[in-house]
Amino acid sequence: MDIEKVNSMDFGEFVDVFGNVIERCPLIAAAVWSQRPFSDVEDLEKHFFAFIDALPQSGQEGILRCHPDLAGRELQRGTLTAESQREQSGAGLTSLGADERLQLAELNAQYRARFGFPFVLAARLSGRAAVPRELARRLHCPPAQELRTALGEVKKIGRLRLADLFGADPARL
Template identity: 55%
Template structure:
């Protein structure tokens, strides 16, 4: 290996460039595969399947990886059902692990810009980035009370909610029994998953409506 190659390998700038190039290539693949039909989904190699669909359940690419072997999927509903069935088959501790992968609403990740792209779009769409000072303080307090009671963060399908709905649900649902709230949170995860899938995969049944 000559000196130029050695410098390239150890150069932090080179490593950053390579990381950026990797992200750019992945984004290009995501954009190229938006609105995929089911034939395209079924033809995806394992790595592309996981890279493209790996965040339909927040920060749980292992779920996408697990359902890949179930191909070919007959249609959008079959793919969605495979993911839901995987979640439903988890023990309660596993379900709570999935829930804990979700960020707080209007929390430090939103403020710090460290949310996943999907979560950022969902939270900003529901107005979580436009809370008043009083609202932000209330959400922070309620989030902490909720997590202290249940051991996982409050989850709601933000794309189907507005700021008032989020605040009302956060206040009301913290009074639920643990098993009831865990089940409700899992159903919200499935709603989020469905909408994220629809952003990537064509739902032919929906198109016929």
């Protein structure tokens, strides 16, 4: 895909392609379409991130709440989005032992109870061993700092998903 093709899309096509760049938030892709034409993928990405940054705190928390737990109930039930399934699988989270799953479930529950949103991490950039370690660490961060950290992870995930769609190396985005 190249940017000329993106700029020629009507909003239906655009939302079909980019609707899950931010997990389960097609509203954001649908809003970003208003900003076309885009000069390149970095410019497109910039508009996704600017929309997130401009939301009130409740909206930013809302984005996080649209994310599934890592190695959680949705993975077990097979109801993840295709992107999340691929990412959790790539990070090795689909092949955890029962003890590791239980440990993560407990940490996820503590995190949700403390912050009011799920633990979000760009799983593809971590190994499966790093997930519970990072979760246990972030569980003790101050809420305002943790909101910023979590939104940073949303953006990393979005950048990787855009790179997949453009067939680009995400390190160069």
